[in-house]
Amino acid sequence: MAKRYIGIDLGTTNSTVSVANLTVRGDIESSTLEVAQVDESGNSIVQDHTLPSVLYIDDQGYPYVGRFAKRMNGVYPSQIIKEAKRHIGEDVSWPIGEENIRPEMVASYVLKILKAQAEEYYGEEKIDSVVITIPANFNFQQQQATKAAGMLSGFDKDKIHMIPEPTAALIDFLNEEKKLDVSARRLTLEGKKKNLMVFDLGGGTCDVSILQVGEGLNGGIDIQELSISQYTELGGIDFDKKVVNELFKRLLKEYGLSFKQFTAKYEKKDVLRLFENLHDFAEKAKKSFSTKIENQLRLQQIDYYENSEKFDRLSYREMLSSQLPEELVTSLSITKKEYDQIISELLYKEQSKQGKNIEEPILNALQHSKIGAMTPQDIDGVFLVGGMTYYHTVQERIYEIFGRRMKPIKSINPMFAVSRGAAIYHHQIDNINFKSSDQIQVADTEISAETVVFTNTVPNNIYIDVIGADPVALLEKGTVLPFERIIEDRFIVTGASSTKAVNAMQLELFTAVDAKSIHTKKLKSATVAFKKPVSVNSKLVLKVECNQEREVSVKAWLEQDETEVIDVNIGAHEFTEKEIQLLKQKQEHINKIK
Ligand SMILES: Nc1ncnc2c1ncn2[C@@H]1O[C@H](COP(=O)(O)OP(=O)(O)OP(=O)(O)O)[C@@H](O)[C@H]1O
Numbered sequence: 001m002a003k004r005y006i007g008i009d010l011g012t013t014n015s016t017v018s019v020a021n022l023t024v025r026g027d028i029e030s031s032t033l034e035v036a037q038v039d040e041s042g043n044s045i046v047q048d049h050t051l052p053s054v055l056y057i058d059d060q061g062y063p064y065v066g067r068f069a070k071r072m073n074g075v076y077p078s079q080i081i082k083e084a085k086r087h088i089g090e091d092v093s094w095p096i097g098e099e100n101i102r103p104e105m106v107a108s109y110v111l112k113i114l115k116a117q118a119e120e121y122y123g124e125e126k127i128d129s130v131v132i133t134i135p136a137n138f139n140f141q142q143q144q145a146t147k148a149a150g151m152l153s154g155f156d157k158d159k160i161h162m163i164p165e166p167t168a169a170l171i172d173f174l175n176e177e178k179k180l181d182v183s184a185r186r187l188t189l190e191g192k193k194k195n196l197m198v199f200d201l202g203g204g205t206c207d208v209s210i211l212q213v214g215e216g217l218n219g220g221i222d223i224q225e226l227s228i229s230q231y232t233e234l235g236g237i238d239f240d241k242k243v244v245n246e247l248f249k250r251l252l253k254e255y256g257l258s259f260k261q262f263t264a265k266y267e268k269k270d271v272l273r274l275f276e277n278l279h280d281f282a283e284k285a286k287k288s289f290s291t292k293i294e295n296q297l298r299l300q301q302i303d304y305y306e307n308s309e310k311f312d313r314l315s316y317r318e319m320l321s322s323q324l325p326e327e328l329v330t331s332l333s334i335t336k337k338e339y340d341q342i343i344s345e346l347l348y349k350e351q352s353k354q355g356k357n358i359e360e361p362i363l364n365a366l367q368h369s370k371i372g373a374m375t376p377q378d379i380d381g382v383f384l385v386g387g388m389t390y391y392h393t394v395q396e397r398i399y400e401i402f403g404r405r406m407k408p409i410k411s412i413n414p415m416f417a418v419s420r421g422a423a424i425y426h427h428q429i430d431n432i433n434f435k436s437s438d439q440i441q442v443a444d445t446e447i448s449a450e451t452v453v454f455t456n457t458v459p460n461n462i463y464i465d466v467i468g469a470d471p472v473a474l475l476e477k478g479t480v481l482p483f484e485r486i487i488e489d490r491f492i493v494t495g496a497s498s499t500k501a502v503n504a505m506q507l508e509l510f511t512a513v514d515a516k517s518i519h520t521k522k523l524k525s526a527t528v529a530f531k532k533p534v535s536v537n538s539k540l541v542l543k544v545e546c547n548q549e550r551e552v553s554v555k556a557w558l559e560q561d562e563t564e565v566i567d568v569n570i571g572a573h574e575f576t577e578k579e580i581q582l583l584k585q586k587q588e589h590i591n592k593i594k
Pocket residue numbers: 009010011012013014015085201202203204205206235236237283286287288290291385386387388389390391414415
């Protein structure tokens with residue numbers, strides 16, 4: 001079978017799929033596929049490069065993903081699940097009808113559609129291998145759950161590869177640059193190493209990575225991960241929410257009601273609908289601003305940074321949907337200046353009330369780099385990715401954070417760069433080397449032409465709680481991958497006070513800036529299930545392995561018996577065979593127009 005190269009960007013709000021093919025000139029061409037999906041009316045199929053990551057389950061229990069599902073958000077909000085990526089890796093589920101739907105299941109529906117699209121592109125061929133991207137700062141449980149979603153959608157367990165979204169976006173950028181004449185390139189290496197910051201602001205996550213790019217051997221590229229920001233749940237949906245709250249306040253004034261009076265007067269479904277309509281309005285407003293500005297910049301051939309004030313007066317207006325009670329339907333308008341005032345809290349650290357702003361992850365990435373604290377001056381270029389970077393005020397703010405020294409590099413296609421890069425990575429997997437560059441000898445025969453050398457690192461600290469002693473680090477941020485480590489003399493088998501032997505024990509996992517930090521986030525427990533009852537107080541040895549693609553596995557054995565090695569479940573949810581079969585049946589019905 002011919003090799004097929006597929007990259008999927010499983011986004012909080014939108015997902016995309018790209019394929020990579022080799023051209024006759026020997027270049028890699030990556031293209032984003034149009035995804036067939038049910039349109040807003042629910043009656044016909046449309047093609048769009050993005051697939052909204054929204055699941056709608058209709059009254060008969062049939063699933064829909066994409067535009068129609070997103071539209072149903074404003075109509076039957078209790079039958080849709082959106083932004084599931086923010087919960088992947090957690091033990092949560094949403095009840096719809098008879099079902100309890102977990103985040104992995106939502107993701108599997110999205111992946112299933114993208115997989116089918118890629119299969120159609122290649123002529124109905126079955127595809128079992130893929131690269132799925134994840135935020136750089138996802139912890140291993142979030143990564144593990146994403147992989148489970150990949151398996152639930154029909155990809156082969158051993159053929160699912162995962163790379164961080166910023167790295168994928170950078171791969172796409174470098175691949176395009178390579179095709180250009182040196183004089184036309186936006187990044188020139190000239191034998192030097194360059195520190196690039198990838199700033200990815202999508203629908204739900206703000207992902208900042210610092211990657212050092214250098215010329216590798218034989219014309220290849222050397223990409224070293226220098227830093228990854230802390231996990232920051234900040235994206236377009238937070239911008240939209242801020243605007244929704246402000247508009248709602250305005251509406252209450254217009255209706256002459258307090259919040260209490262308002263919720264007492266209207267049914268819950270109407271309140272939800274109003275909010276969904278306001279969300280729609282808020283999202284359309286920012287998109288309309290950025291598209292209008294972009295058009296004008298192009299027509300007038302001017303630079304935004306020198307003319308930003310010119311665009312303050314832009315305004316956006318729209319009527320609220322007629323599906324609302326008549327007295328709630330009204331016309332709304334907002335100017336760009338007002339919009340920017342509302343969202344400014346999300347752009348400036350000092351204004352930020354909930355610690356959610358784009359400045360903090362940038363500073364965090366600079367502060368905690370593998371080569372010591374860095375300053376904005378150490379960065380040679382900032383590369384923008386993610387739908388929210390279309391918005392000019394965001395671009396302007398980044399320009400400002402970097403002292404107006406260099407204009408951020410805009411991705412050719414901020415919404416597709418990640419999946420495009422993932423497909424290229426899939427193509428290059430055979431040619432990719434994960435050794436760090438200093439491990440490679442010039443005479444290394446393994447190094448073929450154009451090899452991409454990656455040095456990936458552990459994205460965050462994970463600790464195991466130990467009663468009455470300091471926590472033990474399972475993973476330490478910045479550790480160069482791959483690695484393995486054996487932890488001895490730190491664990492003993494525990495059980496309730498009267499028990500002498502146990503069948504299993506739990507290891508409590510948490511993530512934090514450091515072991516002593518009071519700001520910790522509890523993760524799911526790891527379970528060591530012994531093959532036969534084990535005496536309490538026996539000494540336990542743990543072996544941690546993390547491969548180049550950051551997949552973590554843990555094994556355990558009793559110090560006195562090294563022959564019985566146990567695979568430790570480090571917090572993955574285990575679906576029963578019955579659940580998997582049921583999900584597969586449901587997947588057969590996705591997006592079928594009735
Ligand atoms: N032209 C535009 N102007 C402003 N914002 C836009 C534009 N187009 C899309 N967006 C916003 O970008 C966000 C989606 O971006 P993207 O598709 O990159 O995110 P995602 O991949 O779903 O999320 P994440 O990467 O955080 O998981 C949405 O909030 C959307 O409203």
